[in-house]
Amino acid sequence: MLNVFNTSMALIALIQVVYFAREGHCEEAEAMRLEAEAMRLAADPNEDVAGFFDMEMGKDRSLKPFYYHGGYLSIYEGRNEKLKRYYVTPLTEINAESAKCLEPGIDIRHKVRFDIAIWRSDVADEAVKALASPPLNLEVHKELVHPLPILKIRLSTHGLSPAYEPDTVWKSNLNQRQLHTFSIYAADKEACERMVSEIKADPVGFASLIQIEIAMSAEKRASREISITGENIGRSKLFAQLQNMDQTNGERLMTSSDLNNFAQEIVSSVVASDITTGAYVEKPDELNFARLLERQLSSGTINARELSADQWKSVFWQEEFIRPDHYTKYLNRAVTYDKGTNKFSFDNETESEARKHVASDLKKDSSSTNAWSAKAKASFLGFGGSASGGSSNTNTDSSHDKNEFDVDDKGRITMSHDQLNKFLSKRDLQVEWSGDVFVSKSLDLHRVNTAELRKKSKIDTQQIQVQIVPITVKLDATVASSTDELGTVGQDHVKILIDQAKNEMNETMNQLSQKINNTENNVDRLVTKLQGRDAHHDD
Template sequence: MEQIVLSVEYNGRRLNVWREDAHGYNRFFVTPLCVLDTSSIKCVHDKYSRENQNVFSFYVQLWDQEAAKTVQLALEEKEIEVKASDIIPLPMQMVHVNRDDIISEITVDGRWRSYQGQPNGLLFELGVNRKTFCEDMVSDAKADPESFLARTKLHFEFTMFVGEQSFRNLNITGSTVLKSKFFAELVNDYSNKNGIVYLQSDDVNKLARDIYRSLAVQDYVTDDYIPTRHEAQIVNELLNEIKGQQILSTQLSSEDWDSVFWNDLFSRPDIQTEYFNNVISYDDGTKHFKYDETKDKIFRGKLEDRFAKESFKSRSGGGGFSFNGFGLNAQGGKQDGKKDNKEFINETETQNTNIVSKDELESFIDYNNAHVKWTGTKFEAKGLNLHRINTKAMQTSSEIFYKRVVTTKLATTQELPIQAEPKYSTAYNNAIDPIYFEVLQKAINKTNEKLEELSNQIIKNARNLKALESRHFSLEENVNKNVNAMEKLKSKQKAINGYFCQGTVFRNGTKYTKITYLHKPEEAIIKCDFDNNL
């Protein structure tokens, strides 16, 4: 856990909050509440005890959801988002109730109890000699819990791991790996002139474990023991350091195959492929395979000569495949624990037949985990993922892997006073926790800011509205002026179109056009006729 990140007031006391970053997310640990549950207090008769048959029984509340919500709210005020379920009491290991005064009628059971289940409340008991005194204690505790706790001096104690003390430095070097028997076998029997050996994933894992265990056995006397939980992690990290380059078995040359580690020589895909192609022939007409026992013996003889008799015996697994009787022979290492070979015999053939169908052969291959496949014309090796390990480089390395491992932890004992419930506490007076006032005040401040923002917006909108009204009045005035002007134009046009007459007059021999404007329509005929006669 880190240092205290927050201190929250809750029910008249301070709760300290610690943060722990684990497994990709945050958890928060909080001081236990340690509140006396007055409703649970009672005096009972303990018929199983010879010494203190009267027991003062009570619950101590260590945690509740209100505390979690209060801490959650305080963290949110610090802009730390967390679920209430990730806020829990301190990781206490062992707990008990104790008191300072040991010379009295009250007997405290000082035995430690496990807190691994992390219940919200725990039941505790005090031994009392006299029943009447036990009943008086119940009355006092219910009537005035605060004074009762002050007089009895009860407090809650717990242990927890606060630090890690002992360390072990693991430094795996070239000289370290030479202590591994499996590594020595790889170097002596399988590595080529360049120190290269090829391993499957399971064998790389086996090598990592063997190197680690060789180291652990060597240093067991002088160093602290490393727990199993660390061992798996160390082996996995060591495996990543030594696993080397990954390569497909199909990329290996015939010489490279001699550097591939196999528990059973006949398990090598290249040898299996060569064996199948030598001792089995395919009849395209009958669609059946024929096993040749003579070729089988010849192949085994050549294989024994090729790998030398001593090496062959130690690496062959005792005979490998045999199709005589259609199945592994009795010496084959993979035969143990399997079903009877008779399950693979064609019911229409005898046990000594050397001819099998394609389905039977494929069943045989699958059953024995053979690393070959039939392509339709020949047998080919199945592709396997291998790891190229450089044993020479490992032997000469000054540091292959280094890790500092914590082997022991420090435990500490903490003490907390047992508190009275808030409703009984004179120092508390049923006040609301300050964090809620802070949140409320923050909400009020935000509301006031919002109201002020809205007020300013309203004032701005009012000003804009007033400006729009002024512009509206100006536009209306202009419209009225334009309307009046239009009316005048219409009137004038009307006068021109409806109240005049046109005549022609001659004066001094010259022709003139005369237009007479009329004020009344009824004058038009008289006036116009009169004027036209002028």
């Protein structure tokens, strides 16, 4: 509401400037111009801080840095001369205890979520103290110290393991929040929980991999033509996996889900390399582009039930052991069906033999002879993996399943048809019981010719809307220093404070010495003047 009022007043002031200028009242016009400028700056904090970061010239326009909870913050002076305000860079302080691993839900992947503090009221207190200290010696009220008016904020990382991918979507900060929650996607549950443990055990080490990117200026939209080429596709991680499959011909078969992931990976990679720093493409636009690209990547479909044994070798599956052709062989050998009771049963011995048989097939089909072992070494009940390539099947799941099944004295497990279907559906395993044997579900697979795609100079071109952020700055993440012990960071800070105190003391002494010299010179001039008067009086 205050901004609207200030904007209105600024417009009125500008009208008055025009009036006075026409009437020839230059002094009044200049005074009203300054008043209008002050109103405009008060209306928009972003205007008040314009020019703080001159990245092209490499200049830092900050007044003074000051130490706060394990890191340094910078103070900037607002442009409004009539209402002088001061702005402080964001905290970017990681709350290690807030880190948690979230199971797939609306998001299809595991992710690590954690909070980062952007501002606290006591930051203003420390800024006031810093402004009051030499050499500035400014008396500033706390109410005039504000956080930088950030419009958008997002996470940036460097040096992360390939098992992790940061969520780099820009978050709006129009309400100037004091805390933001960020996420990093993990390849699986194990990687997710491992990162949470590492964040809590070594928050400083984790902070060294994290930066917070802030945007301080309003965005602009521009249309850009983005082209996908064979070279772009060749840089995709998923493309490398397709290339490394044992089949010598270029054709690969992929599920719709994997094709979608493939297209998204390509688009994200191209956007990241083609779009300049300070600009971005919104996620819905990327997804739309990926959906259009899928049509260019796929040269047709074939139903999984129509595949020959040799064609199955061209099917890309994140976990080979549960690829439908392998898993149906496993089930048909491990599980016995009793028509009389309409129940399925198996024991450890038959399950073990079935697993060995599938393992043998995998060794023949794949150059990665150990690729099956991690997935196939455990039993059918809950340890076979999932169709999406995740590792959500845990011992807890297995124990829960066993409790639902009938187990006799010899350890033979029996389950009904409904129990079996529930088990297969829970793990999204693409197999089913036909009435006689286990078969692959009816599943359309997309034909993707990697050899042909790699040769193409242009596969797809789209006009895409790019959001351009004129000013972005990356700030290193920090961790609040402990007050209970003086670690390396604390020791370094003490040394810095001592050096600062020495410098400030030396500066004060120099100023005092200069004042003494000036006073002595003034006294000498006064004595000389008085002596001259006395001599003149004697004459």
